[in-house]
Amino acid sequence: MTAQRMLISAALLMCAALPARAASRPVADSTVQPSVKIMPTPDGVGLVKLSDEEWKKLLKADAYSILRKKGTEFAFSGKYWKNHTKGVYRCAGCGLELYTSDTKFESGTGWPSFWQPIAANHVRVATDNTLGMERDEVQCARCGGHLGHVFNDGPAPTHLRYCMNSAAMQFVPAK
Numbered sequence: 001m002t003a004q005r006m007l008i009s010a011a012l013l014m015c016a017a018l019p020a021r022a023a024s025r026p027v028a029d030s031t032v033q034p035s036v037k038i039m040p041t042p043d044g045v046g047l048v049k050l051s052d053e054e055w056k057k058l059l060k061a062d063a064y065s066i067l068r069k070k071g072t073e074f075a076f077s078g079k080y081w082k083n084h085t086k087g088v089y090r091c092a093g094c095g096l097e098l099y100t101s102d103t104k105f106e107s108g109t110g111w112p113s114f115w116q117p118i119a120a121n122h123v124r125v126a127t128d129n130t131l132g133m134e135r136d137e138v139q140c141a142r143c144g145g146h147l148g149h150v151f152n153d154g155p156a157p158t159h160l161r162y163c164m165n166s167a168a169m170q171f172v173p174a175k
């Protein structure tokens, strides 16, 4: 092996050892909104920060009203509550993977319901005191978009029910 080849091999080995490459999920995975700039974060989730004006331009009206204004679509009106295709549900704002079809279940509510997110750090839960009740709001961990709420009446093994809005997500069928 020549000295030059050895140098190249060493450089490749070093690249492979970089922590960023070892992150579980790639950060630049926004197939939903390709123009959204994702700032890398150490946990691999990434961060998206846009102004309200920018979100308004980028999102469809129904997605904007839910993700950015904490709206709720009518039950049985969304495109995913009865979707039974295998695949992954991503945030319609920033493309972060949120749920897989494997944890989706029939809740009878008319909203797409899951018993677990795809990764614990892909969603975050906040307290929502609107409508005169205390509920746990579910937000996208990357863009902060409002996705829905989580309740304690779901099926085993978690007994959680992540009650989502279809318009806040984009479904990507499995290949």
Ligand SMILES: [Zn+2]
Pocket (backbone or CB within 6 Å): 091, 092, 093, 094, 095, 096, 140, 141, 142, 143, 144, 145
């Ligand atoms: Zn998002």
